[in-house]
Amino acid sequence: MKLQRLKEIICVKPEPPETTPLLSKIILEANAVRTVQEYLFTPSLRAHFQMVFECAVHRRGQGFWVQAEYGAGKTHFLGTLVNLLIWRDEALWKAVRDDDLRKTYAHPLSKVRMFPVAFSLRGMGAADGADSLMRILEEQIRESLRTIRPDLDEKIPITSEELADHWYRTESTDWEKAGARSFFEKENKASPEEYRKANGVKAFGRELVRSGLPQGKLKGKFKERFSWIYEQITKLGEYDGLLFVVDEFRSW
């Protein structure tokens, strides 16, 4: 048998392909179809997608941990999953290379609305303090609101500082307002309103927290805080649930 030359069997790509996708980029609506189109569903991966899709279709909350070796395609897997769960473009499901998945889930998932909070922990900076992951999650929820639902951004307080500010503006009694006035005048030589204007909501809220006045109103426990955020986003935004995706967890 005559052996073929290697260059007749394979051809070298003119340019090196992109092998390190960035989660932030591949889940943008403009890149969603391409991300899904390039994803190859092997039998084991199909089973993972089915497991997650079943939870979404039946509105069942669940956490999953993705673990695989370097270069296995974790980010591409997450990106494809997120795109199929959040975007409603018809072309997206047409781009899915797996017929079974498409036939089974394209229609049921079209009725599910998830609010996405997808981010990578790489490059986040120092994670000092016991509650740092909670702060990161809060910041990322804020970021998603700004990007995806700017109409809800100012309506949903998330952090302790924002909750304190919200409490002062909408819930505090005249007596509590007088207490805050006394605190700010003594500590900062300014009225609460002046301090808020000069230093921003975060600093204002931080001072309110320090004053102890809104104690018990800040939903300080992790579960309590996230229940509040979940309720607000799903109710005001008319979502069925929240979809958290954290990439590069080992970086934290």
Place this chain on the structure above:
Amino acid sequence: MNGVTELKNLLRQKTWDKDVVLWLGSDAALKDALSLCNTQELDILDLFDPDNLPANDEDARARLATSLRQHLQGLQPTARSKIVLVVRSGGLLVRYSLGLKSFYDWFCGNFGMVIITLARAAEKMAWPAAVVFDDDRLYDYFTGIGMCSRVITDKG
């Protein structure tokens, strides 16, 4: 810590892998190493609008984050046009707790690499007693877990 040869080898690679390098050497040595690369410079200070400066830290952080993201999204490195982004005034990323997240989210990949320059004083400065100066603050921040992927100097 690695020497300049490692940087030169890295720059010669066909593709990179989400690389953010902390450069502790001289500007001249860096310029020499980058002589054959498509390089862009970004001074974080330039991301502030001098005609519309932020009123407070919170505002400064938000504006800096937005400007940095927009700048990085605009760069679009490709296989035909790889970009090495040299970042100056990196201390502002620390000052406003921005970390390196934007670089990893929007720029560093197969065709985009970042070099953060960090000049360290050769001799101990004589600061007034009221000033607390932590010489290692920036170095420790940028070399923390999940931050710069390599630290390179021209010494050694």
